[in-house]
Amino acid sequence: MILDRVCFDLCLTTGVLRMRKTNKRKVSALLAVVLAGVLSACGEQEPDPERVASWREDYCWDLSTWQRITHDPPVKGYGNEPVLTAAAVISAAKVIDREHLDHEGSHILYDTVEAVSHNDQDAEKRVSEYCAEVGFETLMKYD
Known part of the structure; x- marks a missing residue:
C-alpha cells in the first residue's frame, strides 16, 4: 500500500x-x-574533538622529533632514527590529510614530504606554523 x-x-x-x-x-x-x-x-560525521586533538598532537610530536634528530644530531649519531622519524611524521601527516584537518589553503602532507624528503625549509616552516596554530607551538623547533 x-x-x-x-x-x-x-x-x-x-x-x-x-x-x-x-x-x-x-x-x-x-x-x-x-x-x-x-x-x-x-x-558521515565530524570526528570526535578528542580524537582530532590526539591526531594533531601525534603529528606535531613526530614532526618535532624529526626536527631535533635532523637538525641537532648527537655526536655519535642516531643510526636509522632519522629515517624512522621521517616515516613516522609522513604517516602522521597522512592522517591529518585524510581527515581534512589541515587549514584552508595548507597542504600538510605535501609540505611534510617536501620538508622531510627534500630538506625544503620553507615547507618545514609551514608545517611548524600549522602545529603552532593548533596549539603545539612549544614542540616546534621553527615557528
Whole structure:
C-alpha cells in the first residue's frame, strides 16, 4: 500500500499518469538508490574533538622529533632514527590529510614530504606554523 502511494506520487511528479507493474519496479529501484544515498550521508560525521586533538598532537610530536634528530644530531649519531622519524611524521601527516584537518589553503602532507624528503625549509616552516596554530607551538623547533 505504501509502495503504491509512493509510486503514484512519484509517477505524478514525473508526469506519468498511468501506473503499471513495470513502473512499480522502476520506482522501487529508484527509491532504494535514493534511500541508500541519503542513509550513507547520514553516517558521515565530524570526528570526535578528542580524537582530532590526539591526531594533531601525534603529528606535531613526530614532526618535532624529526626536527631535533635532523637538525641537532648527537655526536655519535642516531643510526636509522632519522629515517624512522621521517616515516613516522609522513604517516602522521597522512592522517591529518585524510581527515581534512589541515587549514584552508595548507597542504600538510605535501609540505611534510617536501620538508622531510627534500630538506625544503620553507615547507618545514609551514608545517611548524600549522602545529603552532593548533596549539603545539612549544614542540616546534621553527615557528
